[in-house]
Amino acid sequence: MADSSLHGSPSDEATEWDMPVKKYSEFKRTVSVFFGRPLPVVGLVIIAIFIIIAIFGPWIAPHDPLDMDVMNALAHPSKAHLLGTDDIGRDTLSRLIYGARTSLFIGIVVISVSVTIGVFLGLVAANSSSVPHHIIMRITDGLMAFPSILLALLVAGLLGGGLHNIIVALTVGMIAPVIRITCGMALSIKENDYVIAARTIGTSKMRIMLSEILPNCFAPILVMMTMGIGSVILSEASLSFLGVGISPPTPVWGRMVNDGYRYLLTNPELSFAPGVAVMLVVFGFNMMGDGLRDALDPRLRGVV
Amino acid sequence: MAGYVIRRLLMGLIVIIIVTLMIFLLIRLLPGDPLLVYITQQQFKATTFDPALLEQLRVKFGLDKSLPMQYLSWINGMFHGDFGESIQLRKPVSKLILDRLPVTLQIGIIGAIFATVVGISAGIICALRRGTWLDTVITFLANIGITVPSFWAAILLIYLFGLKLHWVPIGGYTSPFENFWLNTRQIILPVFCEALFGLAANTRLARSCMLEVIDQDYIRTAWAKGLKERVIVWRHIIKNGFIPLIANTGFLVAGLFGGSVIIETLFNIPGVGRLLTTALLGQDYMIVQASTLMMVILITLSNIAVDISYGWLDPRIRYE
Numbered sequence: 001m002a003d004s005s006l007h008g009s010p011s012d013e014a015t016e017w018d019m020p021v022k023k024y025s026e027f028k029r030t031v032s033v034f035f036g037r038p039l040p041v042v043g044l045v046i047i048a049i050f051i052i053i054a055i056f057g058p059w060i061a062p063h064d065p066l067d068m069d070v071m072n073a074l075a076h077p078s079k080a081h082l083l084g085t086d087d088i089g090r091d092t093l094s095r096l097i098y099g100a101r102t103s104l105f106i107g108i109v110v111i112s113v114s115v116t117i118g119v120f121l122g123l124v125a126a127n128s129s130s131v132p133h134h135i136i137m138r139i140t141d142g143l144m145a146f147p148s149i150l151l152a153l154l155v156a157g158l159l160g161g162g163l164h165n166i167i168v169a170l171t172v173g174m175i176a177p178v179i180r181i182t183c184g185m186a187l188s189i190k191e192n193d194y195v196i197a198a199r200t201i202g203t204s205k206m207r208i209m210l211s212e213i214l215p216n217c218f219a220p221i222l223v224m225m226t227m228g229i230g231s232v233i234l235s236e237a238s239l240s241f242l243g244v245g246i247s248p249p250t251p252v253w254g255r256m257v258n259d260g261y262r263y264l265l266t267n268p269e270l271s272f273a274p275g276v277a278v279m280l281v282v283f284g285f286n287m288m289g290d291g292l293r294d295a296l297d298p299r300l301r302g303v304v
Numbered sequence: 305m306a307g308y309v310i311r312r313l314l315m316g317l318i319v320i321i322i323v324t325l326m327i328f329l330l331i332r333l334l335p336g337d338p339l340l341v342y343i344t345q346q347q348f349k350a351t352t353f354d355p356a357l358l359e360q361l362r363v364k365f366g367l368d369k370s371l372p373m374q375y376l377s378w379i380n381g382m383f384h385g386d387f388g389e390s391i392q393l394r395k396p397v398s399k400l401i402l403d404r405l406p407v408t409l410q411i412g413i414i415g416a417i418f419a420t421v422v423g424i425s426a427g428i429i430c431a432l433r434r435g436t437w438l439d440t441v442i443t444f445l446a447n448i449g450i451t452v453p454s455f456w457a458a459i460l461l462i463y464l465f466g467l468k469l470h471w472v473p474i475g476g477y478t479s480p481f482e483n484f485w486l487n488t489r490q491i492i493l494p495v496f497c498e499a500l501f502g503l504a505a506n507t508r509l510a511r512s513c514m515l516e517v518i519d520q521d522y523i524r525t526a527w528a529k530g531l532k533e534r535v536i537v538w539r540h541i542i543k544n545g546f547i548p549l550i551a552n553t554g555f556l557v558a559g560l561f562g563g564s565v566i567i568e569t570l571f572n573i574p575g576v577g578r579l580l581t582t583a584l585l586g587q588d589y590m591i592v593q594a595s596t597l598m599m600v601i602l603i604t605l606s607n608i609a610v611d612i613s614y615g616w617l618d619p620r621i622r623y624e
Binding site for chain 2: 138141149150157234238242279282
């Protein structure tokens with residue numbers, strides 16, 4: 001390449017424009033900023049560990065999470081049961097490992113669904129005339145007036161438990177901020193010169209939306225998704241703690257905390273351990289989201 | 305300014321109307337019949353199921369009318385202070401809520417003040433001492449604070465301060481007018497747990513807002529012309545960095561109400577949050593819709609107050 005030949009030339013008379021031009025890569029810059037600080041990397045490692053645990057759960061777990069060893073109920077941590085057993089003798093560590101599957105699965109599904117619908121509605125609201133815009137945005141305002149945990153609790157409580165209903169409930173609780181942020185981003189991107197140029201040369205509205213506006217919303221959406229998984233997992237834990245989550249005996253962290261609460265004095269690890277798991281996962285996603293935001297676009301601070 | 309205030313009030317009103325529709329439709333269109341739940345509970349011992357009684361109750365609670373009529377009579381009733389009657393408890397919902405509201409408000413307001421004052425001060429200290437060990441420790445604690453599930457933090461604190469150290473009771477509520485000292489000891493943990501997320505989020509936000517201001521040219525100018533640190537911090541940094549923080553107060557209030565649902569259930573506190581959870585699990589529609597609406601109205605009102613003070617502090621916002 002011209003680059004290397006110039007670089008390797010022995011000539012001492014290299015002037016300013018002969019100097020090697022390093023190709024600037026936005027991707028490389030982002031990666032180096034992201035990995036340049038400890039916390040985002042810690043977050044990434046935590047998430048990776050939990051994903052591995054979730055995928056290989058059945059091979060890692062020392063016991064069957066539903067297997068009741070009644071003779072050993074409420075056993076304290078030992079070699080056979082590293083984190084002890086619960087009130088009907090199920091192995092806490094195995095239940096924690098299986099709980100990771102449920103939590104991560106719900107987190108990822110809910111975020112994918114709510115971001116897909118939310119981004120679509122946000123883009124439609126930003127690109128349409130006043131009537132659809134106002135309908136979408138006023139409904140969003142209405143949803144935003146609820147605390148998101150309360151909205152999810154209402155929908156889950158009225159629909160009843162079960163995996164599908166929890167996913168619907170959490171999606172309803174998540175969607176409004178996605179719509180609002182996407183719409184806001186799209187409206188400000190629309191004012192940029194390249195969009196005006198595209199409109200001037202007669203590009204269709206649809207095409208502008210998909211190939212000019214959407215790619216430029218990529219950074220905030222990615223950050224939103226990362227942090228969103230954390231808050232979905234937190235909400236799911238809160239719902240199942242209140243008893244409106246996934247029905248037993250499926251192991252879920254929130255319910256495990258609640259079940260263990262009765263034995264707080266004698267077996268505190270029953271409540272403590274699943275809480276630590278929730279905290280670690282959420283911490284991981286938050287730190288990774290923070291890192292992504294600073295690496296992709298520090299101006300998003302306070303927006304996402 | 306007057307135009308701005310009126311615009312905000314109108315928008316708030318529209319939001320509240322939309323919310324009443326949402327709550328109403330959500331509750332009516334989803335599966336589950338509260339009267340069936342009620343009857344099966346009441347007639348637990350009876351072997352036969354009486355359809356006539358069901359019909360009678362349906363008329364009594366107005367559930368036989370069409371949906372738009374039910375909605376209108378609900379709204380109409382609310383203007384007369386009538387929020388309907390609880391299907392399970394057989395008491396007027398307005399009384400049930402009004403009895404419990406002061407409890408929720410006491411914990412919520414103390415929590416909001418705590419989260420605002422302590423959170424913002426901590427964030428400002430971090431920003432002013434950026435890079436020192438104090439900044440590292442506080443930022444780390446704040447990062448933990450936004451990730452800890454509030455129910456789990458509550459259980460941890462109950463274990464430590466209630467069960468092991470016996471410093472505070474592990475639950476319950478006494479009116480401060482009855483026994484002030486007992487009330488204080490009972491609400492310390494709930495207030496802290498409910499405010500924890502807001503406290504941590506405020507710290508993080510305050511830190512980044514202040515850092516943004518510290519890098520501005522006018523701060524450098526202020527240093528360059530030899531102003532005292534105290535003047536720069538108070539008059540230039542805090543005054544300018546404060547504005548985005550006020551906007552966050554609306555989220556803080558929403559978070560506190562959302563948290564009250566969990567914290568009141570856990571600490572066995574007779575507030576609106578626990579009333580709502582119990583009613584939801586028992587499918588007591590009247591209580592669910594009224595208490596949810598009340599929370600949303602309080603949140604919307606605080607949002608309006610925030611927006612108005614925001615417009616007053618930063619005149620640019622009024623003209624958007």
